[in-house]
Amino acid sequence: MDTTTPVRRVSFSQLGRWDVKFYANSIKSVYPLVPLKNLVIEHNEKEQLYNFPEESYKILGVNNTQGIFHAYDSLGKDINQSYKRVSAGDFAYNPYRINVGSIGWVPLEHDGAYISPAYVVFSVNQKEILPEIFWLILKSSFFNESLRAATAGSVRMNLTFPLLESLQIPIPPISIQKKILENWHTATRKLTKINLDLNKLPKELERYILGQLGLKTKEITQQPKVITTNWTKLTKWSQRATHLLNQVSQITMGNYPVVIGRDCISEVKHGCSGSPSNKPTKLKVLKLSAVTSGVFLEEETKYITDKLQYRVSFDLKVGDILICRTNGTLAYVGRPALIQKDYKDIIFPDKLMRIRCKKNILPEYLEYILSTSIIRPQIEANARTAVGNYAIGNEDIFNIDFPLPPIHMQLKLVEKIKEVKDMVAEMKENSKTILDDAEKVIEKIILEGYPSTNPINNLVISEEATS
Structure with a gap:
């Protein structure tokens, strides 16, 4: 009504x-x-x-x-x-x-x-x-x-x-504003505890995965103004690249053979360079924001002219990996996002690259390993700069070195990766619920007045969310 x-x-x-x-x-x-x-x-x-x-x-x-x-x-x-x-x-x-x-x-x-x-x-x-x-x-x-x-x-x-x-x-009067903030900070302190636990999980997961590969994690240090290196380690005429490559653990010392991307990647392809459409069409193209978080966000799209050529050349299938090939923020360049299903009406843009795997590597394993401390320095070292942007190309991905365990071991590692990702997703959802509830209470106070009891302190965070 x-x-x-x-x-x-x-x-x-x-x-x-x-x-x-x-x-x-x-x-x-x-x-x-x-x-x-x-x-x-x-x-x-x-x-x-x-x-x-x-x-x-x-x-x-x-x-x-x-x-x-x-x-x-x-x-x-x-x-x-x-x-x-x-x-x-x-x-x-x-x-x-x-x-x-x-x-x-x-x-x-x-x-x-x-x-x-x-x-x-x-x-x-x-x-x-x-x-x-x-x-x-x-x-x-x-x-x-x-x-x-x-x-x-x-x-x-x-x-x-x-x-x-x-x-x-x-x-509200300043005195009420201060009371609202006291209660808001109580809620946010609880959220800080959850976020601290969330921040630990990715590091713990990487230590486990690399440990299973016979490798160790290595903290990337800040680039000094002056660096020295052995002549045999000088592979690029770039201080930034030399520093980054010197940070990489000795991946050849692990339990499994080291391969280059070309050994297990069948395709690295740039996306569509067509201009977006001002009018709604049946075909959409992804925005950069669809992948820069490291998680594929299918809703981050805009319309593009619907052409059969676009649909055939730039389609997205389950198991594809998208990476950002150019960005003003180096941390976003080469950041992978796995496609979990087929998309018949979404294509990817020119600033992204699509990776397709051969049968000797699981897409889930490749997606994860590309984000680890043994691969990121290689990607960032290969990134070239122009007009404030960093960029990588197809050959940079084909020439990355990484360990390749047999499929049964990859399956074991992927199972652990999924377990931790599910845990992270659940904690984030709990955190979002707590935040949304706290914001609703504050809105109610601002609109209806401060109650005699304190509703924010009554918010309950489950043991699972804080443990």
Whole structure:
């Protein structure tokens, strides 16, 4: 049943725009609604980093999972536009993606870094609202509904700073804000415990897998300004590559023969270079974000012109491995993601490569080994740089060295890999549930008031999630 009110009265003094949906989605709270124009200060100052060509700059990005993150470092000569400098406590958002949570709060570790001018950067009046409370409100579902109503344009959402200023949010007294944060931090401390356990599992798994292969893990050290090496170990005229290759464990000392990629990989193929379609079609092409996390995300797609040639040449089948061949972040280059089923209406783009295996190697084993500390240095050493991007080619994959145990041993290792991956997935799901529940409680407090009992402290984390 439709419960929306067909008519709503708005006083003339509040009529700031001729937009029905804007007023229909206003927030209702026991606390006063305050216009954001009274709380936020835009920072639009830009610096011409290209005037300092040999200076290295930390460049930040914003997404809907990490918020603010360190995207890459770049020399001034590789930056062709003015960038915004951010300070700790600033907020930054993508005006076209804030509706999916693409907003972040700059932590102290990124103070003084730079961000693309495409992002909106601002700070808040901390006498009125605590930055962390403001961040929680911006991430809330009730604010998301409000900003959707405020967005200009019917084709693509665009939350400009003036539109942001036109929004209102409920502001509890500072004393209540502090209580909310106390309880929120209690919940996040529990999540920190889970995340610490999550961070241990991949390292423990690699120690086990490499141990079964007769090898040891090796921590990759930071590249020094000056390195020395034996002439016999100098395979590339590159300080970075030489340093990385010297980090690789002696894989020939393990229990199984060492092969090159060509011995067990039948194909390494670049993806489709066709342009995306502005109109919906029956064929979709993956975005880079579909694989850069190391897990295949089938929903990360966009439309492309539907051609039979594309479908035949760039199809995706179960057992295929996709890797990113070029990216501004070296850690993403060569990161593998396994395809778990056939996709008849999805193809892969030119910036990805598709690997297909021969019968002497399991795709699951190859996917895992490509991410280990004995293979990553080889991939990163072979990555070439141009205009701020790193790139690898087909031959770099065909020439990688790695141990190849017999199929029965691969099956044993893959079984262990799956066991740990399932465990990680379950812990992440538990963590997400706890976080979602905590956010819902905070939203309820901000809209309906602070209860006499503390609902956040009543959140229960299972023994399985914390053990």
